[in-house]
Amino acid sequence: MKSFFLFIISLFYSFLIRFVRFVYNTINLFSIPAQGSFIVSVGNISVGGTGKTPMISWLVHKLKKENISCGIVSRGYGRAKNKDLVLLSKESCPQVAGDEPFMLYQEHPDVPIVVGNKKDACFFMQRKFNPNIILVDDGFQSFALKRNLDIVLVDISRPLSDYSILPLGFLREPLKNLCRANVVIFTKSNLNKNGSKVKERVLKFINPNTTLVLNSSFVSELFLFNKTKGLFLNHSKIEEPVVCFSGIANPESFEKKSLLYCKKIVSTFSFKDHHQYKRADLKKIYSLMSNSGASSIVTTKKDFWKIKDFFSDYKIYVIDVKHWVKNEESLLNLFK
Numbered sequence: 001m002k003s004f005f006l007f008i009i010s011l012f013y014s015f016l017i018r019f020v021r022f023v024y025n026t027i028n029l030f031s032i033p034a035q036g037s038f039i040v041s042v043g044n045i046s047v048g049g050t051g052k053t054p055m056i057s058w059l060v061h062k063l064k065k066e067n068i069s070c071g072i073v074s075r076g077y078g079r080a081k082n083k084d085l086v087l088l089s090k091e092s093c094p095q096v097a098g099d100e101p102f103m104l105y106q107e108h109p110d111v112p113i114v115v116g117n118k119k120d121a122c123f124f125m126q127r128k129f130n131p132n133i134i135l136v137d138d139g140f141q142s143f144a145l146k147r148n149l150d151i152v153l154v155d156i157s158r159p160l161s162d163y164s165i166l167p168l169g170f171l172r173e174p175l176k177n178l179c180r181a182n183v184v185i186f187t188k189s190n191l192n193k194n195g196s197k198v199k200e201r202v203l204k205f206i207n208p209n210t211t212l213v214l215n216s217s218f219v220s221e222l223f224l225f226n227k228t229k230g231l232f233l234n235h236s237k238i239e240e241p242v243v244c245f246s247g248i249a250n251p252e253s254f255e256k257k258s259l260l261y262c263k264k265i266v267s268t269f270s271f272k273d274h275h276q277y278k279r280a281d282l283k284k285i286y287s288l289m290s291n292s293g294a295s296s297i298v299t300t301k302k303d304f305w306k307i308k309d310f311f312s313d314y315k316i317y318v319i320d321v322k323h324w325v326k327n328e329e330s331l332l333n334l335f336k
Contacts, residue, residue: 042153045172048273053100068132155187160201
């Protein structure tokens with residue numbers, strides 16, 4: 001009975017997506033042309049966890065090497081409710097800017113990042129900075145904003161059974177809508193031996209003559225926080241007891257990485273994606289550490305920027321991931 005109910009909701013959700021697209025495509029409602037800057041969306045067709053933020057960071061690194069100016073636009077999911085546009089600066093915080101834009105700013109303080117309504121943010125970015133490239137975080141479903149290039153990430157570490165429309169699966173829209181994408185990147189291709197089954201199903205909906213298809217592996221790194229040096233690479237396993245926690249879309253991947261880096265995990269738990277840590281959350285972590293004798297915590301880079309000031313008396317380890325894109329030149333040539 002529950003499955004039937006979810007199926008009905010899934011059908012209704014799918015119809016709603018098609019209707020919204022029909023309105024924008026037919027009436028051209030609120031749609032704006034891409035003027036000035038080359039607008040690139042880095043999005044997905046599913047809910048969270050595909051690696052959009054690491055991909056944007058990777059693209060920024062590559063564009064800067066080519067002396068191509070760029071800016072980043074994001075909705076700032078998880079931030080305090082605020083309809084105003086926010087231009088990130090040294091005074092910004094994750095609560096106002098959103099955890100992912102704030103993390104990107106820490107990695108690229110020389111790149112303008114604007115948070116807010118994506119259409120308005122793109123206009124503001126063009127008027128104030130006029131960069132060669134505007135990278136739009138999670139823009140594949142932003143029908144009000146015309147893009148020059150749509151990059152869609154597909155996480156193939158998930159089982160094939162997940163590839164159904166919400167709420168039966170984790171898809172925001174049907175796989176056939178990948179026909180709108182200019183580039184499809186299969187992410188986490190090194191984390192699932194059965195990823196070929198997912199690829200086979202997805203490729204049925206892609207025209208190889210019009211869509212560039214690439215693969216990306218996730219490479220993880222372990223950092224240790226130092227008040228003077230900041231985050232620096234830690235090349236050895238963690239010997240002491242640790243408490244591990246995260247607030248990301250796919251906590252299972254973090255937990256698997258924790259097992260690789262930590263010899264003695266006292267406790268592992270997760271919060272919802274974009275979680276804003278409250279006093280009760282911190283009290284729970286402090287209690288676990290006190291009762292177990294753990295003097296270190298392990299978390300993600302996204303969570304690190306939100307909790308680092310609360311754990312100044314403890315060692316903080318950070319697990320971060322980055323993309324390794326095979327045949328990256330074919331992608332980067334699209335930006336030149």
